[in-house]
Amino acid sequence: MSRRDEILDVAVAVLEEQGPDAVTMRELAARMGIRAPSLYKHVRDKDDILAGLQERALIDMARHLAAAEPGLGALADAYRSWAMAHPRLYEVATRRPLARERIAPGVESAAAAPIVAAAGGDEHLARALWALAHGLVDLELSNRFPPGADLDATWRKALTGFEK
Amino acid sequence: MSRRDEILDVAVAVLEEQGPDAVTMRELAARMGIRAPSLYKHVRDKDDILAGLQERALIDMARHLAAAEPGLGALADAYRSWAMAHPRLYEVATRRPLARERIAPGVESAAAAPIVAAAGGDEHLARALWALAHGLVDLELSNRFPPGADLDATWRKALTGFEK
DNA sequence: AATTCTTGGCTAACACTGTTAACCAAGAAT
DNA sequence: ATTCTTGGTTAACAGTGTTAGCCAAGAATT
Structure with a gap:
């Protein structure tokens, strides 16, 4: 190593x-x-370290998403559970421009692949699903939802719009 | 002043x-x-200033959303256009826990009101819509979408799931 | 075997950050 | 006439990322 x-x-x-x-x-x-x-x-500098963390987060999340059962619900669960298991890493990986130059090629698309697959290949739908999951996680992590909000119910409601 | x-x-x-x-x-x-x-x-300290910015952002965004035409599409446009007009302010207001203690009461609910209204009073639907819009904006602002992605189309697709 | 090069550590230092302490002048209040 | 309050000042501190310059030990080369 x-x-x-x-x-x-x-x-x-x-x-x-x-x-x-x-x-x-x-x-x-x-x-x-x-x-x-x-x-x-x-x-190189501290930014280089943060870019490394970003890459690691993408790789690990990609593996976690790929291991999910088929179906939108299971994929959403996987997304959320990874983020909640590594909240700080999720933030640091997410709240900065993607350092595409410093990240191994293929990592970005590998992370996206399970979502694109769940969207049946529709890239716009895939991005919408991704944004939905990211938005829910991001708002939860920064405590934007009122305390005591039933977020399980929110996730369920959020996905109803997209389940075929 | x-x-x-x-x-x-x-x-x-x-x-x-x-x-x-x-x-x-x-x-x-x-x-x-x-x-x-x-x-x-x-x-009090620098954090106090950032909390003040957060409050201002909420107030201004609430006014902007309230002025939107009725309908989910117009509301979504309003959300996105405000964020794109004040990208840094959106980030600083959004990427930190809501400082509820330092923010005037009613501001938070005023910002939420137009979304809740568009959701017909369903709070879970409102939060899902909010997360969707926030996710799309946040990913766009941090350059997570591939360069050249047609985000107008993504927004349209994203909303189809929720238009009754 | 003798030399040179490379690797990976070190100390000292710099410019910058948020923040506190101690002080002080001017106007308001008593 | 005196005191208190307001809103400024300078000096200083600990902590940040980062660079320069040095040096010992092992690897590589002659």
Whole structure:
């Protein structure tokens, strides 16, 4: 495993354990037993680390979505459950422009594939479904829904419009 | 107009002109002809400023949505056009937990009202519609859709599921 | 075997961030 | 005439990402 990958491992751990503000060059370095400037021997800058996290999130989510049972409902469940299992990672991967230059080719389309399949190949429908799921997750993660809202019911209602 | 409101005015200007990273206490102060520490006489901390921006965004968006023609399509257009007219403000207002304690009561429900109305009072449907619109806007703003994607068509397709 | 090159660490330092403390002048209130 | 409040000031601190310059150890080359 490359040193860069070790850094990304540590970054994921810090992110999920202590939140995004704790993902600092000095904290990552400390966990690895080195000093912050040494990180730059393996990584271009902090943005490079975040792009790495984004790529990892896409890959992992793609695998999770691909393993879902067939059908729109199961796919939606998979999407939501992945996000809720890795909330910080979901945010950091999602709330920044896709760094297409820094991400291995095919990763983006692999993540999209299960959704496109569920949409029967209709790319507009696929994007609509994706946006719907992302919107629900994003609003839930940033506490925009009133406390106590029955989000299971909301998800069910949301999907009725699209189930054939 | 209170000094706090002046600060928020400046913050909005800096945000839209130079992006979120430029919204710094020293930059805001410089534009007002004072020094950074003086801002703290009118504002609790930087988070207080961001909460103020969030409140302003909600109010302005509520007015814009309320002025839309009746019908789901027009409401969706209004939502999207407001976001595209104030992209940075939309982000900063949306990508942080709703600071309900710092926001005037009624603002949140006023912003939600037009959507709830369009949903015929069904709160789950309203939240689904909101999430759909937010998801589409959010993904567009962070450049997640492939370059050149026909988003008008995606919006049209997205709404077909919900038009009665 | 002797030399050079590369790798991956180090310290020191810089410019910038939000924020606090301590001070002070001017007008309002008593 | 005195005191209090308002809204500004400078100096400073801890923490951020990042660069420059140095150096030891192992790899590679002659």
